[in-house]
Amino acid sequence: xxxxxxxxxxxxxGMRVVEGSAFVAAPTCGMxxxxxxxxxxxxxxxxxxxxxxRWPVTAQGNSIYWAGLNKGKRSIxxxxxxxxxxxxxxxxxxxxxEDRGILLTNFPMKGWLSYDTLxxxxxxxxxxxxxxxxDGSVAVDYTVNAAVGFPYVTGPDAETHPVNHVFPGWxxxxxxxxxxxxxxxxxxxxxxxEGQYVSLSLADMAFATVGNLGYIGEVQxxxxxxxxxxxxxxxxxxxxxxxxxxRQVMIIAVSVPQWKKLVEATGTETEMTALExxxxxxxxxxxxxxxxxxxxxxxxxxWCAARTLDEIRTxxxxxxxxxxxxxxxxxxxxxxxxxxxxxxxxxxIDQPGVGTYLAPxxxxxxxxxxxxxxxxxxxxxxxxxxxxxxxxxxEGEIGKLHDAGVVxxxxx
Numbered sequence: 001x002x003x004x005x006x007x008x009x010x011x012x013x014g015m016r017v018v019e020g021s022a023f024v025a026a027p028t029c030g031m032x033x034x035x036x037x038x039x040x041x042x043x044x045x046x047x048x049x050x051x052x053x054r055w056p057v058t059a060q061g062n063s064i065y066w067a068g069l070n071k072g073k074r075s076i077x078x079x080x081x082x083x084x085x086x087x088x089x090x091x092x093x094x095x096x097x098e099d100r101g102i103l104l105t106n107f108p109m110k111g112w113l114s115y116d117t118l119x120x121x122x123x124x125x126x127x128x129x130x131x132x133x134x135d136g137s138v139a140v141d142y143t144v145n146a147a148v149g150f151p152y153v154t155g156p157d158a159e160t161h162p163v164n165h166v167f168p169g170w171x172x173x174x175x176x177x178x179x180x181x182x183x184x185x186x187x188x189x190x191x192x193x194e195g196q197y198v199s200l201s202l203a204d205m206a207f208a209t210v211g212n213l214g215y216i217g218e219v220q221x222x223x224x225x226x227x228x229x230x231x232x233x234x235x236x237x238x239x240x241x242x243x244x245x246x247r248q249v250m251i252i253a254v255s256v257p258q259w260k261k262l263v264e265a266t267g268t269e270t271e272m273t274a275l276e277x278x279x280x281x282x283x284x285x286x287x288x289x290x291x292x293x294x295x296x297x298x299x300x301x302x303w304c305a306a307r308t309l310d311e312i313r314t315x316x317x318x319x320x321x322x323x324x325x326x327x328x329x330x331x332x333x334x335x336x337x338x339x340x341x342x343x344x345x346x347x348x349i350d351q352p353g354v355g356t357y358l359a360p361x362x363x364x365x366x367x368x369x370x371x372x373x374x375x376x377x378x379x380x381x382x383x384x385x386x387x388x389x390x391x392x393x394x395e396g397e398i399g400k401l402h403d404a405g406v407v408x409x410x411x412x
Contacts, residue, residue: 008035008072009369011036013038014037015037016040016097018040018043019103019105020042021107022106024175026105027070028171028176029128029130029178031070031071031073037369040073041390043089044077044379045078047077058355067376068359071375072376073376077380077409085406086113091121093125094121094125095391098190101124104130106129106130108136115127124189125195126186126196127196127197130178130200132202132203133201133203140171141171141202144170145170147206148215149215151163151164151165152228153227170205181198185198233254233290235287236253236289237296239300242301242305243305243312244307251323259289261321265316266315268299275292276288279292283296333358344371345361346358347359380409
């Protein structure tokens with residue numbers, strides 16, 4: 001069990017990123033970089049920002065969510081409404097050094113935090129600003145998702161009642177894209193000596209993805225819009241099926257080898273061949289499996305309904321079928337070996353104020369580094385360490401800042 005905090009080693013060891021953030025996208029970016037070895041310093045208002053108590057929380061009201069998105073970072077608590085607090089953070093953001101001078105934020109970059117103001121202290125500053133809409137107007141994952149079509153193909157009655165996805169996919173994908181953007185800007189600075197301001201919006205991330213996956217071209221070129229097909233896989237074969245013991249499985253066959261393994265595992269060669277001959281299908285073709293999905297599924301539904309989840313698992317795993325069980329969050333934690341310490345992704349950590357639980361490290365597995373795990377900081381845990389070690393302030397100067405309510409640590 002890991003009950004310590006540390007700066008992790010990894011491919012980004014030595015890089016310093018200063019993060020001012022809230023919610024999902026920006027904290028995800030910072031955590032991604034921290035888990036790859038960067039020293040990420042998150043600054044928050046004294047007492048915490050707007051996401052510090054965000055649900056889910058413990059019975060004591062401590063945020064499991066906040067702890068989950070800030071693993072491996074250092075924390076400094078500063079009242080940046082005050083000029084002294086702004087000066088501290090400006091100096092930290094623009095600290096000299098080849099691996100310094102990198103800012104990540106989804107706060108409005110205005111006033112003391114504007115790029116032009118900060119650039120006066122360090123001309124090669126890199127700043128990445130995560131926005132809602134590209135013009136800077138407010139948008140969050142749920143409003144962006146509502147605009148890009150997916151709610152109208154999600155859920156049982158999607159055509160009349162759009163259903164938003166509960167997974168904040170645009171937040172998460174924007175967070176990972178932001179990490180890529182920062183690393184690209186940092187490489188450019190290494191090669192040219194030039195810093196830059198980079199903006200990335202949730203909306204642009206969503207609209208780019210919709211375009212890249214062909215949804216826009218489908219409308220403009222074919223004059224059609226993606227239909228609502230429940231849990232079927234568009235353009236190939238995939239569907240969900242109930243089991244004998246009341247569970248549910250998802251079965252996929254999006255390639256010829258996957259299709260052959262599925263047919264062999266279920267012993268439905270005769271039935272599938274008969275469908276091909278009767279209707280002129282060739283189930284080696286994606287389009288034919290898609291068009292015949294209801295007829296195919298009738299045979300597979302009968303096969304699944306006659307077997308329990310464990311029986312299906314035994315047969316499918318023996319034949320290397322592409323499939324997966326539907327699991328609640330509780331079932332995932334209690335039943336899936338991938339959500340245990342048997343998977344090196346996870347370690348048990350002791351998170352102050354939260355407790356001991358499974359926490360993931362980086363999903364990247366690098367050949368040159370062991371995967372490491374670290375807990376999230378306690379708010380203000382590293383305030384004095386950062387003021388002295390990074391900004392060179394004396395003990396007396398730090399004490400005066402505490403007394404004036406400009407900064408706070410664990411004992412304030």
